[in-house]
Amino acid sequence: MIREIPVTRIQEAVETLLSQAAYRLPADYLAALGAAAPMEASPVGRQIIELLLENSAYAQAEQIPTCQDTGMAILFLEVGQDVHFTGGDLHAAIQDGVAAAYAGLRKSVVDDPIRRANTGDNTPGLIHYEIVAGDRVGLTVLQKGFGAELMSRLQMFPPSVGVEGVKRFVVETIELAGPNACPPLIVGVGLGGAFDTVAHLAKKALLRPIGSRHPAPHLAALEVDLLDAINRTGIGPQGLGGRVTALAVHIESAATHIGALPVAVNLNCSAPRRAKMEI
């Protein structure tokens, strides 16, 4: 049985989620940040964590953005195959929702990577569609700051690099980022697929709740190893030294070609704004 959903419903959901995400950081992130404070050996690092928590509480109470860079809107839609959108163009409705949400937020999107004219309303948002079973629509938004996006990396390795090569690449990415990605970080790692797939996997890894583990035991163990190695770099909160450089490493993986071991690392910063809704 087909379920009809007006595109205005999606538009309103996009606006609501992006507006709320700007000043309300995810509860799992705040809990992880709070739990990390006693583990931070550096007094400056501890003070930064406390300031980040205070900033978040203030932003939520006053409904002002957690960070001045309210980012680029990245939207993930899981569309049930039994859904029929009515009342107009879905893509246009989503972009209208993005523009409405950003009316009072910083506009950070340029229309062309070379000419660089600001679009004036933070559109276009970047949309990923996935067709799934059922008659529901899952909508997840990321309000992605680009300090962390700039420090993200991708490498098409040969398989001979092995798990040790993967670890070196991930840790090297964090070291190259230093303070520029605004740690404590959430580290999304994509493994496998092809050139385009692996970047998408790394981005999707940022959507997972902090503390969740990959279902495959060897990749769950790799997440733990990587987090430990990253937190031994000494970069610390905001890059001023300490143990808490990252709060989580999430790996998303896919089948790949016999000749390749694609790896992508997508970083999220200390303003990891995400929100979701089922429609």
Ligand code: SF4
């Ligand atoms: S990387 Fe994140 S915390 Fe740093 S300025 Fe950008 S949005 Fe803000």
